Amino acid sequence: xxKHHFFSLLRGEHPxxxxxxxxxxxxxxFFDRFGGGPGGPGFRPGRLFTxxxxxxxxxxxxxxxxxxxxxxxxxxxxxxxxxYAPSPGVIYPALTYLEEAxxxxxxxxxxxxxxxxxxxxxxxLAKNRQQTxxxxxxxxQWGERIAHFRDQMAQEEEADERWGGSPRDQQRKEWRAMxxxxxxxxxxxxxxxxxxxxxxxxEKQRVLEILRRAIAEIRQGKVE
Numbered sequence: 001x002x003k004h005h006f007f008s009l010l011r012g013e014h015p016x017x018x019x020x021x022x023x024x025x026x027x028x029x030f031f032d033r034f035g036g037g038p039g040g041p042g043f044r045p046g047r048l049f050t051x052x053x054x055x056x057x058x059x060x061x062x063x064x065x066x067x068x069x070x071x072x073x074x075x076x077x078x079x080x081x082x083x084y085a086p087s088p089g090v091i092y093p094a095l096t097y098l099e100e101a102x103x104x105x106x107x108x109x110x111x112x113x114x115x116x117x118x119x120x121x122x123x124x125l126a127k128n129r130q131q132t133x134x135x136x137x138x139x140x141q142w143g144e145r146i147a148h149f150r151d152q153m154a155q156e157e158e159a160d161e162r163w164g165g166s167p168r169d170q171q172r173k174e175w176r177a178m179x180x181x182x183x184x185x186x187x188x189x190x191x192x193x194x195x196x197x198x199x200x201x202x203e204k205q206r207v208l209e210i211l212r213r214a215i216a217e218i219r220q221g222k223v224e
Contacts, residue, residue, distance in 0.1 A: 049135060055094050056132040059117055059125045062104060066116040069095060070191035080143030088190040112195050
């Protein structure tokens with residue numbers, strides 16, 4: 001029961017992942033809602049992109065270069081100045097839907113899938129190229145604004161730490177670096193699990209065994 005539910009979620013077959021419309025919704029909106037905050041105009045509440053917008057962005061990215069799901073996540077993160085990395089729970093259902101709509105195709109490359117745009121996908125993207133470019137520009141501008149604000153906050157915090165000057169300053173820096181690495185590893189783990197969503201049952205069982213061992217070792221405090 002657990003395995004069926006777990007991997008059905010990864011495939012986007014759970015009721016919460018139902019598709020609607022030509023592009024449809026796929027397990028939540030991209031940049032679902034942003035509350036008001038510092039930054040002035042452009043930081044108003046509301047969705048920055050819809051699910052359909054995200055799928056145009058994906059088509060634009062794989063039209064430039066075929067990519068794995070995790071590479072698409074990292075490219076969106078790069079284009080937003082490192083501010084936002086969509087979760088695998090958003091990207092992989094979107095990729096699945098693009099395949100079902102014959103706008104993209106995937107091919108096995110080792111344990112991963114490499115996604116390419118199809119002729120139909122290229123034609124559909126060409127018809128909507130202007131609005132897609134505008135979305136990519138909006139993503140970049142939004143990311144730059146948030147990154148600038150974040151950097152200002154970090155500089156102020158660093159100035160405060162230097163004013164106090166203590167051996168704990170280095171510990172704080174190491175903690176921040178470790179936290180960032182931890183978040184990267186979580187994203188990689190989620191992406192790796194989504195890549196196994198259509199794997200044979202034997203392979204899924206192997207994945208679950210690896211996860212069980214990892215959890216057990218973490219709780220026992222073992223470090224390899």
